Amino acid sequence: MSPPASSATETLSHKLHTLSLRSEPAGESAETQGGKKDSRLRWWSETAQEGDAYPYERFLPFFDTELRLPPLEPFKHIDPGHKALWDPSPRSFLANAEVDDLTPDFGSEVTGVQLHQLDDRGRQQLALFVAQRGVVAFRDQDFADQDPTWMIEDWCKFFGRPHIHPCSGAPKGYPEFHLVYRDGKAVYNYETDTRLTSSVWHSDVTYEEQPPGLTLLFLFDSPAAGGDTGYADQRGAYNHLSPNFRAYLETLQAVHSGVEQAEYSRKGNRGGIVKREPVENIHPIVRVHPVTGEKALFVNRQFTRRIVGLKQEESDAILNLLYLHIERGADFQVRLRHRPRTVIAWDNRITAHTAIVDFAKGGARRHGARITPQAERPYI
Template sequence: MATTTETITQALPTLSLRGAPSGQEQPRPESSYRYARLLPHFSPTTYPPLTPFEHDEPGLRALEHERPRAFLDGATSVVELTPRLGTEVHGVNLAQLDAIGRDELALEVARRGLVVFRGQQEFIDRGPDFYLEWGRYFGRLHIHPTSGHPEGYPELHLVYKDANATFNFERDESTTTTLWHSDVSYELQPPGLTTFFLLSQPETGGDTLFTSQVSCLKKLSPQFVAFLRTLKAVHSGVEQANFSRAGKRGGVVRREPVENIHPVVRRHPVTGEEALYVNRQFTRRIVGLKKEESETILGFLYDHIDKSGDNQARLKWQPYTVAIWDNRTTAHSAIVDYGESKERRHGARITPQAERPIPAFNGLEL
């Protein structure tokens, strides 16, 4: 294990402007760091607004398979992390999955919300071209408007923090680093099956929390759920963009921020399950309600999500771990508890977009 940890966790980088746009730092590549080519780069390239597209959901195809969990046949261990959320798998090589296996994976993730695969060195070491091929199988790849990416690969979203700098969207004035969110929920077609892994990690800390928005909804009374189904809410990327415009994170905004309206309760296109679709980071207000009404309902839902430990799972990262979750039915939060150690946490996210959220209430007009 010591050798593996040393491979993943390397010496900390120094930072340099190196010709970057004003207010923007970029990590200097290190010859000793195995994943130096995947360090954050903040290109000033800008992109036009995203346009709608027809999403082809791979999990639907797996519903027709005689054995839709056959991709797990070679697993040495399949363990449920909690009854309601999360499965941990050993012995399955994601890099070797064919199209049938990928479809079955999508279905399994839809059903369990989160599936964690250990021992995925081949997947991680195949590099960015493979990451793009992998992600495109599950949907149109999202280019994040403000985050760092490996140079030449804007479709790969990076999280990064070390002893000298952070390129994450963090709120220093908060008493906690816990900030539940569904990735870029402000997009018209937010992500579906999402893949994330760490290239470098602290010895301890830096875990990720997940919660099932399906289970959170089921905890509420039927009368209240019936009311929530009739509601829609605004999700906004403005605050995230302004955070970068202020010179933080990397100081770039590649695409002008958008706001979109989504149902407060959405229906999964594969499982048919209903899930809450609000999050503290990006949801701003409920359409049609007065300010106090909207804030009261959203505040209750956020508090419910925050406190419902029986709906949550905690992922402790190990070298060569790949986590895949369904962004439609889960929310998550990084735990930034490792700052005093001065260690690096460097992660990559592959983010295919999916369908526009489907309202649980058929009569809801968006």
């Protein structure tokens, strides 16, 4: 759908130069049933009074109809996690942190470490840790209080080349941010309501020649309940298959396409712009992580189109089997809640994820930003 004729992005305050995500705890009078004060962090929309200005207005989606980007060129990528492999204490950045593993092999929650304070060694260790755990939620972060230029030029570029999404909205002046946004009046995400479920499992922009690696997502505002993200371990999905089938899949490649996503935008949806012409690329169905050496499935329903060299019925049968396997694999999935001041980091090479739009009927706002460094071309 087309963006509203008069949007909040048109009335941005040019005096606002930094992003602040300082969610306030409940008021002094708020009490639990046991009589104790409720000190949990709240989203802005939970505490805002009538007439309050939205503090993250500058970071609402802006759709630059004049921006035209050239095709992406290949680049050499060396994952910073490699150096952590030789570190005598590869998890020392977690020395003062509390780590809660959500499953034995996949997903963790961490408190007690500030991402924006990590030096190069800490970031290298972070890259290895996220590659090992797949997805990690870092709680009580001040990351989003930092200057957005620092987020791109310092943080993102440490992990890879910043990716500019070809279709999505971005804060005005910062095209490297990929924004997710939905409220009671507008939806600027790549989603439809024509299916029985809102879940669309995918890995981000796998149609690029060099898809993303370590990726961050944080929310500015969210409904008090709902709007979680589900994550699936593509290593676990691979390992649950029979050895013979795994061996066969390792001989196959598939086409990943951004054409459908671009056409969705050209029809006036999401903001109605295409900043870079869509591409298709061929990637192996099973890929190897460059640091850990682990193998993972690398297909997803949103962007994978067909298996090279197979007839249509053969390709459809195998891909649909893999899609259903990934989507139904509760024993290699986690569901993470976006609490205020949380940053979720995942390795896009070995995970799939889905937004869970279980809050839409209430008209609540879900507004967040993704920082997306590109990594190496998939290989096996």
